[in-house]
Amino acid sequence: MITVNGISKSFLVAKRSSGLRHAVKSLFHREFTVVEALQDISFSIAPGEIVGYIGPNGAGKSTTIKIMSGILVPDRGTCTIHGYTPWLERVPYVKHIGVVFGQRTQLWWDVPVMDSFELLKDIYNIPQQDYNDNLELLIDTLDLGGIIQTPVRQLSLGQRMRCEIAASLLHNPSILFLDEPTIGLDAVSKIAVRRFIKMINKEKRVTVILTTHDMNDIEALADRILLIGKGTLLYDGSVQGLRSRFGTHRTITADYRENTNPITIPGASVLSWTPERAILSVDTDQILMSEALTQLSSQVELMDVAIDTQPIEDIIVQMYKEYQL
Numbered sequence: 001m002i003t004v005n006g007i008s009k010s011f012l013v014a015k016r017s018s019g020l021r022h023a024v025k026s027l028f029h030r031e032f033t034v035v036e037a038l039q040d041i042s043f044s045i046a047p048g049e050i051v052g053y054i055g056p057n058g059a060g061k062s063t064t065i066k067i068m069s070g071i072l073v074p075d076r077g078t079c080t081i082h083g084y085t086p087w088l089e090r091v092p093y094v095k096h097i098g099v100v101f102g103q104r105t106q107l108w109w110d111v112p113v114m115d116s117f118e119l120l121k122d123i124y125n126i127p128q129q130d131y132n133d134n135l136e137l138l139i140d141t142l143d144l145g146g147i148i149q150t151p152v153r154q155l156s157l158g159q160r161m162r163c164e165i166a167a168s169l170l171h172n173p174s175i176l177f178l179d180e181p182t183i184g185l186d187a188v189s190k191i192a193v194r195r196f197i198k199m200i201n202k203e204k205r206v207t208v209i210l211t212t213h214d215m216n217d218i219e220a221l222a223d224r225i226l227l228i229g230k231g232t233l234l235y236d237g238s239v240q241g242l243r244s245r246f247g248t249h250r251t252i253t254a255d256y257r258e259n260t261n262p263i264t265i266p267g268a269s270v271l272s273w274t275p276e277r278a279i280l281s282v283d284t285d286q287i288l289m290s291e292a293l294t295q296l297s298s299q300v301e302l303m304d305v306a307i308d309t310q311p312i313e314d315i316i317v318q319m320y321k322e323y324q325l
Contacts, residue, residue, distance in 0.1 A: 001045060001046060001047045001081065001082065001174075001175070001207060002044060002045040002068070002079075002080075002081045002175070002207070002209075003044045003078075003079070003080045003081075004041060004042055004043050004044070004064075004068070004077070004078075004079050005042050005077055005078045005079070006040050006041070006042055006076060006077035006078065007038055007040070007041045007042070007064070007067060007074045007076070007077035007078075007079060008036070008038050008039055008040055008041070008074060008075050008076040008077055008231075009036075009037045009038040009060075009063055009067065009072065009074045009075055010034050010035060010036050010037060010075055011034075011035045011037055012032040012033070012034060012035075013032060013033045013034075013035050014026075014030055014031070014032055015031050015032065015033050036230075036231050037060045037063040037231055038060045038063055038064060038067075038074070038231045039230075039231040039232050040077070040232070041060070041064060041077070041228070041231070041232070041233050042077075042233070043226060043233065043236055045207060045209065046207075047174070047205060047207055048201065048205045048206075048207055049207055049208075049223055049224060050197070050198075050201055050207075050208040050210065050221050050222050050223050050224075051208070051209050051210065051222060051223070051224045051225070051226060052210050052211075052212070052217070052218040052221070052222030052224070052225045052226070053065070053209055053210065053211045053226045053228065054211065054212065054213075054215075054218060054225060054226070054227055054228070054316065055227055055228040055229050055234075056229065056320055059228045059229050059230065059231070060228050060230075060231045061179070061211040061228060062101075062179055062211065064228070065099075065177050065179050065209065065211060067079060067086070067087070068081065068086060068177065068209070069086060069094075069097060069099050069177055070086035070087045070090045070093055070094065071087075072087070073087045074087075081093070081096075081097075081175065082096045082174070082175070084096075095124060095171060095173070096173055096174050096175060097173050097174075097175045097176070097177060098168030098169050098171070098173040098175070098176045098177070099168055099176075099177045099179075100161075100164050100165055100168050100176070100177070100178050100179065100181050101179045101180070105152070105160070105164060106120075106164065106167050106168070107152045107160070107163060107164065107167060108152065109151075109152050109153050110151055110152070110153060111151060111152070112148070112149045112150060112151055112152075113144070113147060113148050113149070113150060113151075113152060113155075113163050114148045114149055116152065116163075116167060117135065117148075117166070117167060117170060120167055120170050120171070121170065124170070124171040126170060126171050126172075130172065131170065134169065134170055134171075134172055135170065138166040138169060138170070139166075141196055141199060142162045142163075142165065142166050142192070142196055143162070143192070144162060144163060144166060147159050147163070157184050157185060157189075158185050158186060158188075158189030158192075161181060161182070161185060161189065161193065162189070162192065162193065162196075164181075165178075165181065165193065165196065169200065169206075172204075173206070174205075174206060174207060175206070175207045175208075175209070176197075176200070176206050176207070176208045176209070177209050178197070178208060178209070178210045178211070178212075179211045180211060180212055180213070181193060181197075181210070181212070181217075182194075182212065182214055182217055183212075183213075183214075190214075190216075190217070194217065194220045194221055197210075197221055198220075198221060208221070210222060215311075215312045215313045215316060218239065218312065219239060219312055222239065223238065224236070224237065224238055225237060225238065225239060225242060227242075227316075227319065229320070234319070235319070239312065242312075242315060242319075243309060243310070243312075243315060248283055248284045248285045248310075249281055249282065249283055249284070249310045250281075250282045250284060250289060250307055250308065250309060250310070251271070251279065251280070251281055251282070251307070251308040251309075251310075252268075252278075252279070252280045252282060252292065252293070252296065252305065252306070252307055253277070253278075253279050253305070253306040253307075253308070254277065254278050254279075254280070254296060254300070254302060254304070254305050255276060255277050255302070255303045255304040255305075256276065256277075256278075256300035256301050256302050256303050257276075257300070257301040257303065258275045258276055259275055259276075259299075259300045259301070260275055261299065263278050263280070263296065263299055263300065264299075265280065265282075265287070265292055265295045265296060266286070266287060267282065267283050267286030267287030267292065268280045268281065268282045268283070268287065268292055269281050278300075280292075280296075289307065293305065
């Protein structure tokens with residue numbers, strides 16, 4: 001469905017020093033810096049996938065999404081989606097995609113949400129019956145019934161984001177681009193948005209490309225992760241594969257009968273210790289979890305044991321440091 005091959009994109013950024021003299025000088029002679037936003041990015045996405053596209057600020061995530069949605073033209077490379085080149089065949093292409101930018105709106109600010117939906121129906125030439133069916137489904141699953149007649153400017157951020165997602169799906173697209181869809185949302189709104197994304201992916205086979213800094217979104221939704229840094233694709237694989245490759249630490253929380261002797265396990269460090277409880281960090285590259293538990297049980301009389309994996313946020317930070325992003 002989606003094939004991106006060798007995409008590169010650079011921008012000219014004007015630069016000047018502060019002060020009146022430099023401001024006047026820049027009127028006659030401007031200096032620019034070339035910023036390489038994307039460098040030879042290639043990947044493919046199959047129908048029905050949910051892909052998390054992640055990376056630090058300025059890595060090139062939004063630039064990639066804008067190229068894939070036809071907003072930007074790359075300097076080099078090709079991109080084929082549904083048989084279209086997005087920036088060359090925009091009019092027929094946009095009928096197949098929905099786009100939500102978390103900090104931008106496609107709704108008209110001073111009119112009720114329903115008026116924006118009606119206008120979008122005319123823009124996309126959606127047949128009336130299809131529009132009615134889609135609208136009914138979206139109002140029901142996104143709980144829009146109480147706000148559909150409210151002007152957009154009077155909605156909370158969570159309410160507006162639910163309406164933005166509905167607006168992007170009115171024309172029944174097969175691909176949904178979500179750029180920071182849960183930014184600024186409370187926990188309840190985030191859960192509602194995640195639940196809906198999973199539903200449309202499962203029931204309608206909508207392919208979802210999700211960019212976000214919220215790793216909980218990635219873990220809850222994404223089957224696959226693309227990690228980008230400094231315009232270069234660094235990782236393409238599953239969340240579990242990311243854990244296996246970089247998340248080699250596990251945390252053991254052990255409760256045991258009172259014991260005053262210190263716990264010593266090669267390949268593990270003690271994060272905290274009391275006579276009744278110890279928390280240890282185990283590096284599975286140095287010692288197997290089974291061996292660590294065997295050694296622990298030989299030193300104390302265990303009452304309860306809990307094993308936690310390294311949080312995905314910590315793994316991502318570790319990767320950022322490794323690649324010096």
